[in-house]
Amino acid sequence: MRKIYWLLICLICVVHASAQQNDSLMIRKIYTEALSHGKCYSWLDYLSNKIGGRLSGSAKSYQAVNFVEMELKMLQVDSVYLQKVMVPHWIRGNKEQGWIIVNERKSQVKICALGGSIATPSEGLSAEVIEVYDWVEMEKLGKENIKGKIVFMNHPMKPEFINTFEAYGEASKYRYGTASKAAALGAVGLVVRSLTLALDDYPHTGVMGYVDSLPKIPACAISTIGAEQLSSALKKGLKSYFGFSMSPKILPDTLSYNVIGEIKGTEFPNEVVLVGGHLDAWELGDGAQDDGAGVVQAMEVLRIMKALNIQPKRTIRCVAFMNEENGGKGGAKYAEESKTDKRKTIAAIESDAGGYSPRGFTFKGNEEQIKRSIGWKDLFAPYLLHVWKAGYGGADINHLHDQGTLLIGLSPDSQRYFDVHHAATDTFDKVNKRELELGAASMAALAWLISEYGVAP
Amino acid sequence: MRKIYWLLICLICVVHASAQQNDSLMIRKIYTEALSHGKCYSWLDYLSNKIGGRLSGSAKSYQAVNFVEMELKMLQVDSVYLQKVMVPHWIRGNKEQGWIIVNERKSQVKICALGGSIATPSEGLSAEVIEVYDWVEMEKLGKENIKGKIVFMNHPMKPEFINTFEAYGEASKYRYGTASKAAALGAVGLVVRSLTLALDDYPHTGVMGYVDSLPKIPACAISTIGAEQLSSALKKGLKSYFGFSMSPKILPDTLSYNVIGEIKGTEFPNEVVLVGGHLDAWELGDGAQDDGAGVVQAMEVLRIMKALNIQPKRTIRCVAFMNEENGGKGGAKYAEESKTDKRKTIAAIESDAGGYSPRGFTFKGNEEQIKRSIGWKDLFAPYLLHVWKAGYGGADINHLHDQGTLLIGLSPDSQRYFDVHHAATDTFDKVNKRELELGAASMAALAWLISEYGVAP
Numbered sequence: 001m002r003k004i005y006w007l008l009i010c011l012i013c014v015v016h017a018s019a020q021q022n023d024s025l026m027i028r029k030i031y032t033e034a035l036s037h038g039k040c041y042s043w044l045d046y047l048s049n050k051i052g053g054r055l056s057g058s059a060k061s062y063q064a065v066n067f068v069e070m071e072l073k074m075l076q077v078d079s080v081y082l083q084k085v086m087v088p089h090w091i092r093g094n095k096e097q098g099w100i101i102v103n104e105r106k107s108q109v110k111i112c113a114l115g116g117s118i119a120t121p122s123e124g125l126s127a128e129v130i131e132v133y134d135w136v137e138m139e140k141l142g143k144e145n146i147k148g149k150i151v152f153m154n155h156p157m158k159p160e161f162i163n164t165f166e167a168y169g170e171a172s173k174y175r176y177g178t179a180s181k182a183a184a185l186g187a188v189g190l191v192v193r194s195l196t197l198a199l200d201d202y203p204h205t206g207v208m209g210y211v212d213s214l215p216k217i218p219a220c221a222i223s224t225i226g227a228e229q230l231s232s233a234l235k236k237g238l239k240s241y242f243g244f245s246m247s248p249k250i251l252p253d254t255l256s257y258n259v260i261g262e263i264k265g266t267e268f269p270n271e272v273v274l275v276g277g278h279l280d281a282w283e284l285g286d287g288a289q290d291d292g293a294g295v296v297q298a299m300e301v302l303r304i305m306k307a308l309n310i311q312p313k314r315t316i317r318c319v320a321f322m323n324e325e326n327g328g329k330g331g332a333k334y335a336e337e338s339k340t341d342k343r344k345t346i347a348a349i350e351s352d353a354g355g356y357s358p359r360g361f362t363f364k365g366n367e368e369q370i371k372r373s374i375g376w377k378d379l380f381a382p383y384l385l386h387v388w389k390a391g392y393g394g395a396d397i398n399h400l401h402d403q404g405t406l407l408i409g410l411s412p413d414s415q416r417y418f419d420v421h422h423a424a425t426d427t428f429d430k431v432n433k434r435e436l437e438l439g440a441a442s443m444a445a446l447a448w449l450i451s452e453y454g455v456a457p
Numbered sequence: 458m459r460k461i462y463w464l465l466i467c468l469i470c471v472v473h474a475s476a477q478q479n480d481s482l483m484i485r486k487i488y489t490e491a492l493s494h495g496k497c498y499s500w501l502d503y504l505s506n507k508i509g510g511r512l513s514g515s516a517k518s519y520q521a522v523n524f525v526e527m528e529l530k531m532l533q534v535d536s537v538y539l540q541k542v543m544v545p546h547w548i549r550g551n552k553e554q555g556w557i558i559v560n561e562r563k564s565q566v567k568i569c570a571l572g573g574s575i576a577t578p579s580e581g582l583s584a585e586v587i588e589v590y591d592w593v594e595m596e597k598l599g600k601e602n603i604k605g606k607i608v609f610m611n612h613p614m615k616p617e618f619i620n621t622f623e624a625y626g627e628a629s630k631y632r633y634g635t636a637s638k639a640a641a642l643g644a645v646g647l648v649v650r651s652l653t654l655a656l657d658d659y660p661h662t663g664v665m666g667y668v669d670s671l672p673k674i675p676a677c678a679i680s681t682i683g684a685e686q687l688s689s690a691l692k693k694g695l696k697s698y699f700g701f702s703m704s705p706k707i708l709p710d711t712l713s714y715n716v717i718g719e720i721k722g723t724e725f726p727n728e729v730v731l732v733g734g735h736l737d738a739w740e741l742g743d744g745a746q747d748d749g750a751g752v753v754q755a756m757e758v759l760r761i762m763k764a765l766n767i768q769p770k771r772t773i774r775c776v777a778f779m780n781e782e783n784g785g786k787g788g789a790k791y792a793e794e795s796k797t798d799k800r801k802t803i804a805a806i807e808s809d810a811g812g813y814s815p816r817g818f819t820f821k822g823n824e825e826q827i828k829r830s831i832g833w834k835d836l837f838a839p840y841l842l843h844v845w846k847a848g849y850g851g852a853d854i855n856h857l858h859d860q861g862t863l864l865i866g867l868s869p870d871s872q873r874y875f876d877v878h879h880a881a882t883d884t885f886d887k888v889n890k891r892e893l894e895l896g897a898a899s900m901a902a903l904a905w906l907i908s909e910y911g912v913a914p
Contacts, residue, residue: 035616159492159891162840197891357814357870359841383619384816386843413814413870415891434616434654434872 020379023452026310027379027445033304034441040300041433043071044355047292048428053283055115056323057089057254064279065257068295068320072261077302079264082257085333087323089254090116092283093247097124098191098222101241102233109226112203112284113246114175114192115326116210117219125150125189125218126243131234134174135181147186150242153178154193154231156224157418164197164414165353168421171195172206179219180211190219191242193227195418201225202423205282207326220244258330262317263305265451271314273450274348274405275301275443278324278331278396285426289417293355293436295320297410300440301447312451315343321396324352331396338403347406347450349443350394355436356412358383361446362391364398365406368456373406376449385442387411406455408446412439477836480909483767484836484902490761491898497757498890500528501812504749505885510740512572513780514546514711521736522714525752525777529718534759536721539714542790544780546711547573549740550704554581555648555679558698559690566683569660569741570703571632571649572783573667574676582607582646582675583700588691591631592638604643607699610635611650611688613681614875621654621871622810625878628652629663636676637668647676648699650684652875658682659880662739664783677701715787719774720762722908728771730907731805731862732758732900735781735788735853742883746874750812750893752777754867757897758904769908772800778853781809788853795860804863804907806900807851812893813869815840818903819848821855822863825913830863833906842899844868863912865903869896 034040047064054060065082072080098111130145131152132138138151155174161167172195179190194204201223210216222230233240259279265271277294281287298318305316321330338345349361360380363370370390377388393407401407412435420426491497504521511517522539529537555568587602588609589595595608612631618624629652636647651661660678667673679687690697716736722728734751738744755775762773779787795802806818817837820827827847834845850864858864869892877883 031619032617160489162488162895164891357872384844387841415814415895416889419889432873432876434621438619438872 031441034437038437040296043296048286048288052286056087068259080261087256088327089251096246098244110223111220114208114219119247124245129242150189151182151187180214198419204423259320265314267313272345276319279320284424288428289354294351297440301444314451335399348397349408351410354417358439358442360385360387364393369406372456488898491894495894497753500753505743505745509743513544525716537718544713545784546708553703555701567680568677571665571676576704581702586699607646608639608644637671655876661880716777722771724770729802733776736777741881746811751808754897758901761901771908792856805854806865808867811874815896815899817842817844821850826863829913
């Protein structure tokens with residue numbers, strides 16, 4: 001009896017080791033395919049250089065939808081379709097102008113409208129400017145100091161964070177939420193220091209919101225060099241005026257699409273492993289890193305499966321979400337339709353942190369799911385993926401959280417992301433081919449593992 | 458008695474934990490200092506944009522020596538001095554020309570002389586060209602096929618390696634060692650595919666060597682696009698000629714310098730922890746990543762120590778080595794003089810893999826040294842340094858190996874390095890400020906730990 005017991009133990013060990021070895025081999029194949037014949041880089045070239053910035057509702061956003069749909073069809077995956085979604089339609093209008101007047105000397109500064117802002121009067125808006133570091137300071141200054149002025153929120157991202165997303169998280173609420181708070185204190189306009197760790201002359205846009213019950217004031221971002229210039233004048237105690245002119249418009253919501261392509265699972269077709277990124281992008285740049293990279297990486301996952309003739313046990317679905325930047329309607333729509341679909345999205349991997357060298361994944365789910373996922377870490381050590389922990393999934397897939405989906409965020413190296421994020425500098429030349437391909441391979445390998453083994457319940 | 462025993466154990470644990478905590482705090486300070494007030498980026502700006510490519514013996518190499526010496530002196534470290542070293546002096550001459558003639562149609566291709574190559578005749582050298590993948594194939598073709606021709610060594614770096622240095626290691630012997638082997642078979646010239654994973658139109662230079670007993674033939678590198686063009690013509694069976702014209706010269710060896718600055722240890726001044734990079738650089742580009750980055754990072758280590766008022770127990774010494782690229786004389790000289798110096802270099806950290814996001818360190822030393830070093834790994838986890846293993850130190854410090862020095866290589870992300878390596882594209886704009894600073898901080902933190910604890914015997 002004891003002998004049989006030991007034999008069984010040995011057999012289990014052998015089977016387990018051999019499964020692990022097979023997994024290793026398959027993952028090696030996936031990376032080699034991505035690095036040797038990857039197509040994501042040339043797709044991104046097209047998306048960035050032939051289409052460019054593609055905010056929801058814009059002509060370019062529809063060109064991007066067509067492009068992704070067509071390319072997915074050319075992969076001859078099992079199905080490709082569009083999911084309708086109504087999206088906000090904000091347009092920037094004419095190129096913005098910004099200026100500073102210090103001691104009656106006027107100089108131009110680089111600004112851009114924040115996404116969702118109203119326009120200034122057509123002749124522009126100019127007023128005395130008052131600098132604040134945060135909301136506490138602004139409240140302390142109060143109505144008596146702020147009424148009639150333009151608030152200058154000069155809250156730099158903190159360089160000491162190693163992961164720049166933490167620095168962004170700390171600072172971005174001031175971009176999103178200051179306008180109405182300032183308006184409540186009587187401010188007539190808002191200028192926000194651009195959210196970047198670089199000192200340069202490019203303004204970085206991004207979404208802001210208004211509180212409906214309060215007056216709406218126009219809000220713009222100023223380049224970090226402009227912010228330093230303005231702050232320096234104010235710190236010298238010089239009476240300073242800030243002026244800006246911009247003409248954005250909020251048009252009626254409009255119909256757009258998530259683009260979806262999938263390879264049907266052979267054993268559990270109704271269990272879906274999603275890979276995705278968002279197709280919309282701010283229009284100052286070309287949306288190469290944010291988030292053209294994520295979209296082409298998700299597309300590449302399907303290409304790799306086809307190229308290697310992998311027939312996944314569970315369905316692998318690529319989703320190019322619309323409208324992450326200024327509304328999140330695409331992600332919300334996907335989750336809403338998922339609720340009544342017999343096909344359940346058991347796991348979703350989002351790439352929305354740029355196409356840089358992948359460092360690992362972060363997981364949002366129940367304890368058992370996270371534990372099992374972390375168990376795969378060693379398989380990825382040869383590819384230098386070492387971050388493997390509980391954390392954020394992604395803005396688009398986050399809507400699936402209450403459906404029990406395991407949410408997974410690809411975590412690339414974060415150092416360069418905010419240099420170009422939401423700025424004119426987010427262009428194709430900022431993307432390295434191999435880094436992009438390694439990210440795609442990492443997503444493909446993890447998606448394949450989940451398609452083989454499922455997720456813990 | 459037992460009580461006392463337990464009390465002692467507890468005390469040891471508390472002391473150990475508190476030491477670890479102090480180390481953590483100091484490392485945090487070092488990183489914050491580098492990221493908040495780092496000077497390495499502006500130093501590199503100067504070294505790249507005001508000086509530029511600085512091959513041993515060139516005017517620029519002396520400007521670079523002066524610059525580093527002056528900047529180190531401005532840090533007010535304990536001593537700054539030059540170490541004399543005789544170096545080879547190779548000059549490129551006029552801009553090289555390369556051309557292909559296929560079916561009597563001539564087209565220009567981008568080439569550059571390999572470092573150390575002799576010139577072509579002044580009117581250029583043109584001959585039928587024969588493509589080989591490696592030395593096995595070349596030997597197999599033999600004299601009967603090669604005599605009188607130009608050998609085209611088309612050995613691409615393999616994309617499937619995750620660490621691109623492994624791909625470089627596999628392919629670079631064909632750049633260094635093919636000329637004489639081809640000459641032995643009667644070849645009249647050599648053109649080598651550039652060592653890069655990128656497909657672009659920049660030739661990448663690098664050192665080559667001749668075997669003294671064999672005829673010397675001129676050797677150049679062709680851009681990867683040019684290589685593909687030539688290979689494609691040859692694969693179609695079209696009779697193809699390659700031609701090139703270049704005028705490099707080998708001048709007599711000349712006097713140059715390693716630049717050294719140090720902060721004297723308070724307890725063990727004769728035990729030296731070296732941080733370094735190499736100051737010379739190929740002159741097609743500005744030597745920003747190779748290895749201006751390493752030099753300014755090593756300088757930054759001293760700046761951080763001074764800024765934080767750290768008085769290291771052991772001496773911390775910054776060395777900007779001369780002549781890594783085409784001779785390695787600076788590293789050899791340093792090691793030679795070390796032998797008779799009462800001050801022993803107990804550990805040496807070299808940065809010569811670009812100023813990209815640091816991923817960890819590799820260690821070359823005895824087992825005990827490596828084990829103790831790896832014991833520090835967890836202290837660096839917050840900074841995302843995860844590669845911490847036995848491996849290569851660096852070309853300049855390698856000469857110290859037989860003196861029992863623990864050799865340490867900073868290991869940054871390798872994906873982008875060979876895009877610019879030894880090419881005109883190795884310019885300042887390829888360097889990210891934060892990535893550079895993180896590398897410097899990593900070196901500073903490790904150098905500080907070694908200065909506190911020494912290395913295992």
